[in-house]
Amino acid sequence: MLEDMVVRPEWVERKVAEINATWFEAYDRVYGIIRQPDGSSCWSAFGLWGPGRTAKLQCDSSASFSPAMFRRFVVPALTEQCERIPYTMYHLDGEHCIPHLDALLGIAKLGAIEWTPNPKVPGGGDPAWYPLYRRILAAGKSVQAIGVAEEQLVPLLDAVGGKGMYIM
Numbered sequence: 001m002l003e004d005m006v007v008r009p010e011w012v013e014r015k016v017a018e019i020n021a022t023w024f025e026a027y028d029r030v031y032g033i034i035r036q037p038d039g040s041s042c043w044s045a046f047g048l049w050g051p052g053r054t055a056k057l058q059c060d061s062s063a064s065f066s067p068a069m070f071r072r073f074v075v076p077a078l079t080e081q082c083e084r085i086p087y088t089m090y091h092l093d094g095e096h097c098i099p100h101l102d103a104l105l106g107i108a109k110l111g112a113i114e115w116t117p118n119p120k121v122p123g124g125g126d127p128a129w130y131p132l133y134r135r136i137l138a139a140g141k142s143v144q145a146i147g148v149a150e151e152q153l154v155p156l157l158d159a160v161g162g163k164g165m166y167i168m
Helices: 001-009 007-033 060-064 067-073 075-084 095-105 127-138 150-160
Strands: 042-044 048-050 055-057 087-093 112-116 142-145 165-166
Touching: 001 007, 007 042, 007 067, 007 075, 048 055, 048 087, 055 075, 060 075, 060 087, 060 095, 060 142, 067 075, 075 087, 087 095, 095 112, 095 127, 112 127, 127 142, 127 150, 150 165
Parallel strands: 055 087, 087 112, 112 142, 142 165
Antiparallel strands: 042 048
């Protein structure tokens, strides 16, 4: 795929669009099964619930992409997903994906960003991540902080505030 992104980028764009269309078909089928009478739904892998269509979005392979590649090949599909699903959270998976944060913050209808630090660095409640959380919150997105130890909870909330924070 990485080679194709360089050698035949238009083909990759077409394939991403095809995959996205198939993803919507699958999502619609699942939503039809799991939606509650009031229209609410959940995405249980990350403990999400929303009053309507809800999804966790991700592109873990983006750790191998430049910011320009991410904007070209990933952002259009994510934007479409956020426009069709009102309650979305993006799974930002590891430090190698942080260079894509600006592009994610630019997706107007993306509701939240979940941060998963690499197992070799401090967990989600560590002060090292406070600037990241503040940046996301300042952009009008919510944050899911995972791996927060009990003793880290109050310092985290004191540092970044509680509004828009979902802590696990």
